[in-house]
Amino acid sequence: MKTLLDITKEHCPMTFVKTKLALSKLNKGDILEVLLTKGEPLENVPKSASEQGYKVLSVEHVEGDVYKVIIEK
Amino acid sequence: MEDKKKISIVCFSGDFDKAIAIFTIASGAAAVGYEVNLFFTFWGFNIIKKKKGRSFIGKGILARVFNFLMGGFKNLPLSRLNFGGISPKLMTYMMKKRNVATLNELIQASIDLGVNFYACEMSMIILGTKLTDFIPQIKEVLGVAKFLEIARGGEIIFIS
Numbered sequence: 001m002k003t004l005l006d007i008t009k010e011h012c013p014m015t016f017v018k019t020k021l022a023l024s025k026l027n028k029g030d031i032l033e034v035l036l037t038k039g040e041p042l043e044n045v046p047k048s049a050s051e052q053g054y055k056v057l058s059v060e061h062v063e064g065d066v067y068k069v070i071i072e073k
Numbered sequence: 074m075e076d077k078k079k080i081s082i083v084c085f086s087g088d089f090d091k092a093i094a095i096f097t098i099a100s101g102a103a104a105v106g107y108e109v110n111l112f113f114t115f116w117g118f119n120i121i122k123k124k125k126g127r128s129f130i131g132k133g134i135l136a137r138v139f140n141f142l143m144g145g146f147k148n149l150p151l152s153r154l155n156f157g158g159i160s161p162k163l164m165t166y167m168m169k170k171r172n173v174a175t176l177n178e179l180i181q182a183s184i185d186l187g188v189n190f191y192a193c194e195m196s197m198i199i200l201g202t203k204l205t206d207f208i209p210q211i212k213e214v215l216g217v218a219k220f221l222e223i224a225r226g227g228e229i230i231f232i233s
Contacts, residue, residue: 020104021104048105052105
């Protein structure tokens with residue numbers, strides 16, 4: 001299953017709080033696509049996800065300041 | 074061996090802005106995999122009282138009057154420039170407008186992320202309050218010894 005989470009309008013700590021909450025609702029093997037902006041979210045969301053044992057599959061540039069991080073639970 | 078990531082916060086303050094600090098750290102830390110323990114004591118009780126407005130809770134006339142004067146969640150003051158209680162409302166408005174999480178959102182996120190809430194035994198005795206006077210998320214009433222046992226091996230912050 002693939003879920004999209006848009007945190008481009010969020011700020012600390014809600015960027016990684018919402019990511020964590022979204023991940024906790026998924027089953028193992030599910031995919032979470034996170035839209036986020038560069039700076040703090042882009043640095044911390046993939047880092048904290050992989051630190052907690054989730055697999056960061058890719059980080060791609062979408063447009064302007066927006067990036068998409070794909071995480072597998 | 075890597076230390077377990079753990080942070081324990083003594084929530085002594087009942088100020089609005091400091092409550093925001095408490096729950097920003099709590100939800101953020103929980104989201105990055107920390108065990109988070111919040112230990113509410115004295116003025117901090119205003120954050121966790123079940124009755125959100127001013128209310129005569131507690132045992133004994135002095136405790137009841139004191140609890141009423143202390144207030145509740147709805148009248149948490151800003152630690153500076155409170156202006157009779159208008160500032161916390163203005164602050165919430167500004168936070169919403171700038172899309173920063175409000176105090177209620179931060180508390181809900183902390184609950185959803187499994188942050189542990191505890192209440193201080195001694196303050197409860199002084200103020201004559203019971204566990205049922207607090208929100209149901211309060212897991213347990215603790216003394217200092219038990220708090221230290223829970224906090225051991227992690228970081229401790231005191232928010233006053």
